[in-house]
Amino acid sequence: MKLRTKITLIAAAVILLAAAVSDGIIWMICRRTLLQEAEQNVIHRLAVQRAELERYTEQIGGTVTLPELTYYFKTRGDDYTVFVWNGTVVYNQTALELEDLRSAEFLPYAYSTNEIAQIRKNGAEMLVLKGSAGGGVLYAVEDLRPVTHRLTMLAFGMLTISACIAVLTIPLLYLLTRRTLRPLGKLSDSAKLIAAGAYDERAAVTGTDEIGMLAQDFNTMADAVQERIRALAESEERKSMFMADFSHELKTPLTAISGYAQTMRTVRLSEEDQAEALGYIYSESKRLDRLAKKMMRLMELERTERLETEDIDISALISAACETCRPAAEKKGITLEQGDCTGSLRGDFDLLHDALCNLIDNACKASNAGQTVRLYTEITRETNDNPNITALSEDCAIVVEDAGCGIPEHEIRNLAEPFYMVDKSRSRRSGGAGLGLSLVAQIIRIHGIRMDIESEPDHGTRIKLHFVYTPLNT
Amino acid sequence: MAKRILIAEDDDAIARMIAMNLRAAGMEPVIFPDGEAAAQSLPADHAYDLALLDIMMPKKDGFALFADIQPYGIPVIFLTAKDDLESKITGLQGGAEDYIVKPFEVLELLVRMEKVMSRNQKPADTLQVCGLEVRLAEHRVLRGGQEITLKPMEFELLVVLAKHKNTAISREDLLSLVWGANYYGETRTVDVHIGQLRKKLGLQAQIVTVPKIGYRLEDDT
Known part of the structure; x- marks a missing residue:
């Protein structure tokens, strides 16, 4: 996998994770806020109903009867209140039955005698606050469906936004990474060229970041390699020059010696020509001898250090x-x-x-x-x-x-x-x-x-x- | 007429050795110690049948001298110790006829020279040797107008000996020059034919057996 793909994928994963976490946190905060709001509603309702009921009771004279209570709730009741008196439902305009309320598990609520419970009925979530009032039990009910709905909408909205951000950032990230890593590609091209024998190739990468530094080090290395190669080639050339020259120096007298010897073997020569041929054979072998001696001397001296x-x-x-x-x-x-x-x-x-x-x-x-x-x-x-x-x-x-x-x-x-x-x-x-x-x-x-x-x-x-x-x- | 050969070679020993052999073969060598001397002499005298040029010479090297020689239409053989392929290609592509690397065999040089000269001019119809008239085109040998009958191989052998007169040629070289390089005959074949030639032509004294080498046709004229 290419480095830029890898970096993009890792970054994308991090972004998505961060989005998911922040989405979750925000969602939780909203949920809590909304639920607190619902709680405030039920507390408020319960308090109002209780106060009204108590004022009514006082007006009547302390003791109320069932018909009075029934009458009271008929005129003053609302859609969120349930009143149970001596085990009978006096007033209930909610979707909840008495059975539902009885079977629900009520928990004590924050430094009061009130109790609270969440009751699920027919797919609807209800928040119920229970408190005593007017000799009976008063329930304030809040339907949580709007809250759930809003939370669902919120979650959906946030996920959409996160997805949009991801869709926009990932290609951008990919492009930026590619741009940042482009010098590495150049460096790699230079390395390939050098490997193929273009020893004077250098990486045209500037900058002071790690890649720039790598390029500088790379160029320093390439300099060293080029210098070494040049020195090797030079010494190789010197050696082959030496061999060519040496063989030339050997061949010239050898040609003369072997030529005169062949001539003397095969051609009928006059006295003078014979003498001349012999003279050359002698002088050319002397020349070979001198060459050999000088070469020996040179090799000996090359080894001598002290x-x-x-x-x-x-x-x-x-x-x-x-x-x-x-x-x-x-x-x-x-x-x-x-x-x-x-x-x-x-x-x-x-x-x-x-x-x-x-x-x-x-x-x-x-x-x-x-x-x-x-x-x-x-x-x-x-x-x-x-x-x-x-x-x-x-x-x-x-x-x-x-x-x-x-x-x-x-x-x-x-x-x-x-x-x-x-x-x-x-x-x-x-x-x-x-x-x-x-x-x-x-x-x-x-x-x-x-x-x-x-x-x-x-x-x-x-x-x-x-x-x-x-x-x-x- | 004797063939005139230009030799441009800076090494005295080699130049004189070649000249000695050419003179023995009846040619007329002219030696120049460097390229410039040779080039300067050309306008006045350029009646050469062949030029042998060393490549590494003082003042003017063989390749440069070659350019001066070309206008006169003299065939050129390079003679050099440089045996790298590049020099050979430069030499031959430039139009040289041949390229001989030192150290060389003298006979090889002579044969190659002969090949180059026969390529470049009408070969002599008739060779005159030891009072014999060898008519190459007609494959006939005459002594004083009287024809002597020779078998084809005897005739070829005589031609080779006559062309390299005064030079000894080994039996092996004679085999390859007369019978061809692919002939795997015995050297006895050569001895038999030499015997026939001596008898038919009366050249017992002139065709000399050179011990350990071969035969030489001697002609002092």
Whole structure:
């Protein structure tokens, strides 16, 4: 059953019950009032008749006889009075018989000698007040039929009014409930849409009531779900990108190796061609080997959280990296220049050496013959009020600077993605697989070093490795 | 006349490997290291029978280069490591003749190239190999104007060997190329027919048995 139907039915039941109860109470009050009125009537009549009768008795002289009484009632009697004298009915114009009066159960009435009874005869209700007067018994009778009739009419009227109210209120109630609950429907629609995959759907429900609050909570939940889904999709995409790139990096040398091997097996080649084919098979397998090693290294570094650290003299570190890279750089006609280097840092010498070599390698690839790649340290003194930690809070950076082709700004944040290359063609001419900077990123991550890349297309790139400066203990 | 093939491939090793095979098959390969170089050379020289295009190339990718090549009516085969369905559909819907995924078998590449070229131009009527004149349409083989009678399958075998001269073809490949992919014959069948060809054509020296692989028709002319 729908909530609005339920609420309507419950409310309708409550309204009807309240109407019935109030109808009943009102009816009871009216009935009592009417009966009291009837009682007042009989009391009044009895009192009047008694007084008249007593005055008559006094006029006559104290003692009355039956004929006198008969005469009296003939002239003074009314339709509501019965007078019984010495066991005989002197006067009776009512529908009641003496037998009825005798058999009726009279109860004492309110602080008087009078007695009262209700007598039912031929479907008519009579209220009878009994009192002694003039040596006999005087009955004042009130027919209750008008009272009953009025009460019936009243009950009927009230029930009609209640029914009208119910007929009018229930549809109104239904409409109002529906209106109040409409936001719930909207909320439900939004939930269905979200469940069907429209994660950017939000409930357009406003207001500060419970439903409005529910909608707000719902939207907060939807935000969280959307964010989570987006993150999942992103990581999934990154994974599949990684797999696609990895398979591309594998397939290119594999194609060459298997192609040359097939050629040598099947084609009659000249000496030079054979030598060339063998050369390529060798160099391409070397390339696969390098790729495998770098991948292993990257996976190893991804798992590494802590490392063996030692104090490293930055000047020595940079010199060592320059020495390693100089032959390759000079082959390309690029000069490696070591600028001012100072300070020390804690870390793994081999890993940092590797990271620097990768950065130098990248710088050389970006440079043209005749250009220079410079390495130096840069200290930016930060204002700090505490003199004791001044030395430590100095921000120090190792800078690898080239004047080469530069990196477009929107590419910079993707640089550390595995296999990412600015040149979409992934040209093998520069000889990389796009893993270098990923390695660097992993190495500096476990060292807690921050890397900044500043670059301007056609003017060169400056890569800064920021770390906490410690003066070298000599 | 030797067939001229345009190769646009940024990976040196692969480009030269393909070129080596094409030269051995008597074709004339021209290598471009990127899409732009290939596109720039086209207005001056576009007498190619076929173009092999890598998709991921520097400066101009294969799809873009394809648009430049189309006006010259050169049939194109894409040669790429991208083996997702989307790239294949893009390549083939654009009007490329074929799409070969790296790593590929060299023989497969040659056969597909041959199919594409025969679709796109009138096939050569006559093959000249080892002093023989193979008339394809007439199913006749002549040496110095003198006809040599061959059985139909022997003739087909000779045609396959002649088309891939200087390249060894395995018995299995010969079976499927000559007798068809659905022929479940024994490789002995190939040996028997090769023997017949050697005897009838006097090619004992030219049809070489390559150990563990198959046969190669050698022609130095």
